[in-house]
Amino acid sequence: MTPPDASPNRWSDLDRPPLNVPALRRGLLRPGALWTSLDVVDSTGSTNTDLAARAAELAEGTVLVAEEQTAGRGRLDRSWTAPARSGLFFSVYLVPGDDVPVHRWGWLPLLAGVATATGLAKAAGVDTALKWPNDLLVDVAGEERKAGGILAERAGNGVVVGIGLNVTLRAAELPAPTAASLSLAGAVSTDRETLLRGVLRSLDHWYVEWRAAGGDAARSGLQAAYAAGCATLGRTVRAQLPGDRSVVGEAVAVDGDGRLILSTADGVQEPLSAADIIHLRGTDDTLT
Known part of the structure; x- marks a missing residue:
């Protein structure tokens, strides 16, 4: 029996074992893989901060995983923290290079969302929806909640893409009532190694297809896949923009540049890029 005043260690929560690094490497670092x-x-x-600081020396396909992040970041430097080994917190370094025009690199966080959702569908049996531009949503008792997020940042000659995903957080550990975890969403598996392999293999697939198409989201199938999984489309939303400006309209499409198209009440179709958005909310509060 562990004394009540014992210091925590890597085996202090047997429901949350550490990742098996040799097994992950054997399964993912293969000839021809990304x-x-x-x-x-x-x-x-922050794994994003760590990789960005070393970008000049990194090879494409570098993966950094943390059992715990103490200063994880989302968009606009919003914080992302969770108990140690309760989720997947990792970043990858991608270099689209001359194959993809820089103006199309904005698709990378959306691509990561599609890859994560499709990977989790297979590995966890969880239907994961995408809230434009970077949130991962799951259903908990009929309520849509955020279980993860994505942050992409230019670094060196490429892009660092970070993914944070709540896996085994219990209800009492959630940072907000709108948060969730795969466990609370009824995942058939919460084995983090299985989930990480599934997401990274899916990311490999989608990235290679997108890059082979020159970053053309339509030709690679990415644009259609994103639209099919996007919970934002078809809803009336309010977009808060810099300068205390806001736009209300129905989200009708995600265009070829990854921008969300809002159709306003006066008939104007207004494209919004992820960089424009401070907050995006459903007017009926169903999309947080």
């Missing part, structure tokens, strides 16, 4: 290296650290501030 992934070239994979490291797991016990704790760090």
Whole structure:
């Protein structure tokens, strides 16, 4: 029996075992695969920050996973924290290079969303919806809640894409009433190694297809896949923009540049890029 005043260690919560790094490397670092290296650290501030700081020396396909993030970040520097080994917190380094025009690189966070959703459907048996531009939603008792998020940042000659996903958070551990975890959504598997392999293999597939198409989201099938899984489309939303400006309209499409198209009451179709948005909310509060 563990004394009540014992210090926590990597085995202190047997429901949340550490990742098996050799097994992950054997399964993912294969000839012809996108992934070239994979490291797991016990704790760090932010895997995105760590990779961005080393971007000049990184090979494409570098993967960094943290068992715990103490200063994880979402869009607009919003914080993302969770108990150690309760989720997947990782970043990858991608270099589209000359194959993809820079103006199409904005599709990478949307691509990561599609890859994560399709990977989780197979590995966890969970239907994951996408809230434009970067949130991962699951259903908990009929309510749509956020279980993960994506952050893409230019670094060096490429892009660092970070994914944070709540896996085994219990109800009492959730940071907000609108948050969720795969466990609470009824996942058939919460084995983090299985989930990480599934997401990274899916990301490999979608990235290779997109890059082969020159970053053309329509030709690669990415645009259609994103639209099919996007919970934002078809809803009336309010977009809060810089300068205390807001736009209300029905989200009718995601265009070829990854922008959300809102159809306003006066008949104007207004495209919004992820960089424009401070908040995006459903006018009926169903999309948080």
